[in-house]
Amino acid sequence: MNAFPASNLIVSVAFVFALATMVLGALIAVGSRLLIRSVCGLAICSVGLAGLYYFLHSPFLALMELLIYVGAVCVTVVFAIMLAEPTEPKNEEKRGPTLFWGGTALAAAVAIFWSLWWLGKSTGWKTPASRLTDGSVKAIGVSLLTTYSMAFELISVALLVAILGALAIARTGRTKP
Amino acid sequence: MLKLLSTEPVRLLAFLVGIMAFVGLNAAYLVWVERKGAGRFQRRPGPTEVGYAGLLQPIADAIKLLSKQLIVPQGVDAALFRVAPLLMMAPALMSLAVIPFGPSLAARNINVGLLLIFALGSINVMAIMLGGWSSRNKYAIMSAARVVSQNVAYEIPTLLVVITMIMITGTMNLNEIVRQQAGAFWHWNVFRVWVNPLMPVTFLIFFICMLAETNRAPFDMAEAESELVAGAYTEYSSMGFGVFFMAEYANILLGCSLATVLFLGGWQSPFGILPGVLWFLIKMYFLVFAVVWVRWTFPRTQFYGLLNLSWKLLIPVSLFTLILSSAIMKLY
The missing domain is CATH 1.20.120.1200 (NADH-ubiquinone/plastoquinone oxidoreductase chain 6, subunit NuoJ)
Structure with missing residues (x-):
């Protein structure tokens, strides 16, 4: 090889x-x-x-x-x-608020990045002796329906809510102009 | 030197060149097949002038397209406008890497091959949409909007059918799927009615969805010439259009290859003897011919008819086959 x-x-x-x-x-x-x-x-x-x-x-x-x-x-x-x-994008924007919020966002991003980096550095990551799963479809399916079934179901509930919300908006949009 | 030539990277490079040549040649000559077929279906001879029976016509077309100026019209989003055709072509080329053409003739025999094809296939929609949007043209934008709703509608039955197939075969490795269909032709997935009595229907749904996803007539809403000039491709000239055109044929090639692998036994021979690349090509080109056949015999559907077909017929039926085959698997 x-x-x-x-x-x-x-x-x-x-x-x-x-x-x-x-x-x-x-x-x-x-x-x-x-x-x-x-x-x-x-x-x-x-x-x-x-x-x-x-x-x-x-x-x-x-x-x-x-x-x-x-x-x-x-x-x-x-x-x-x-x-x-x-x-066309609008070019007329006030500089002051943009700079303020941009600076705040940059500071927050740097802070989050630095803390994550610090967390990753300072945690003693243990390497498992062997690979836990082979990443095959079967292994993923089994873990989705056993270990992570709660997260799986919650995601499906979130999707259901999204679909219902879209339906509700579409319906009111049609009846009331 | 010989040792170097037999290493993995060299093999992959050979496959890369081979696949690109295969797609290029096919895209060129499928246009010829299309035009000849169209001619015959309409009781006229088709191209005859360039070469014997018009066989050099694709080369003449290519030279014509290459010699034209590549115009980027004023007001378009130039970067996206240039990127869109490439974005359409590249996924088809990449997907062909996992198609097993023969028992040991696949560039990459990976375990999630089927998923790879659908993951890359989803980029096509993005390509047409970006092409249409960046053109800043009303026809192109209408076409892009149509393409999205069409592809979203037809991706669902396709994926349902594919999930049924994954459940039956138990793998996403395409070569393994072909290997399971060994034996005479009644072992092919399309005829395995004891696994699921609706197997031929499943194949039909897959084929229809493949037509819709590659934007072929009767579902060619992206490029409805009589309504939208040339749809998303209206502003493209020269090889910008040429690449879109080639990508359409590359996608047909990919779709037919996938149908062959999933349902028609891939490289297995129909009599159980002498499996090989030849059988794969025969089956694939038969399907390609069927695609041309459908295009010139069915008129273009209306857009509402297209969506109704997917949402009211194909999705319920494919859901039913999914439930039926899982019930049969559980019971037996």
Whole structure:
């Protein structure tokens, strides 16, 4: 397997590529003035994240990330933008509040990032002796219906509420103009 | 040197080149098949001028498209406008990596192959939508809106059918699915009525959904020429349009390959002897021909008819087959 020259280097380059894709996507998502480009940034970020999942030996999770975030969430958001956004972005914005809220958000983000980093550094992570599951469909299905059944059911309740809410809004929108 | 050539990266590189050549050739010559087929169905000869029976027509078309100017119209969102065709083409190429063309002829034989195809397939919608939206054209935006509702509507029955198949086969590894269908043709999933008496119906639902997801007539709402000029592709010229066009055929190829693998026994031979790549290609091209056949014999449906078909017929039936096959699995 490792007979190919510099195979470790190729793997590292692929890892850095996934990482760079994610950071680039996140930067586009935050920095773009056009809403539609921000969504594209989110999609790119999700693709990079899927790459990182793949490096963590979870191909199932990686593909689910693609299917749900790129294929469902981003498409829905783009669809909403198509219905709502005016074509040209408004340039008339007051600088003061923008700077204030932007600075607050930046400070909060840095604080959260630093504390997470500190938590990750200072916790003594134990490496399990063997892989807990093989990441196969069967293992995921069994754990969803046994260990994590509560979370699974809660998510389905959340989705049900969302669907009911959409139905309620659509219904009142139709009867009362 | 020989040792180097037999390593995994070299094998993958060979598959990469092979798949790209396969898709390119097929996209070119399926256009020829399409035009010939259209001609025959309408009692006219189709292309005859360039080469014998018009066989060089795709090359002439390609040269024509390549020599045209790639226009990015004023007012479009240039970056998204350029990216959209690529975003349509790349997932189809990537998905073909997990299709088992023969007993040992698959670029990557991964355990979640089926999921990979659907994960990447969901990017197509995004591509057409971005193409339509960035064109800043009323027809294109209408087409993009249609594509979304159409693809969302047809993704549900497709996934329900696929879940039924995963339950029956118990795996998402495409090569394993083919291996389970070994033997004569009544072992193919489409004929295994003792597992689920509605298996042929399931195949039919999958095929219809595949037509809808690849935006083929009678469901070609994205590019309804008589209503929307060229839909999402209206503003594209030269190879921008060419790549969209090729991607459509690449997606047909992928859909037919998937139908072959899931239902028609992949590379298994119908008589139980001599399995191989040839059988896969025969079955796949038969399905491709069926796609062309359907396009030129059915008129385009109305948009409401399209959505009604999915929500009122295909989804309930596919849900029923899912429940039925799980009940049969539980009882026996």
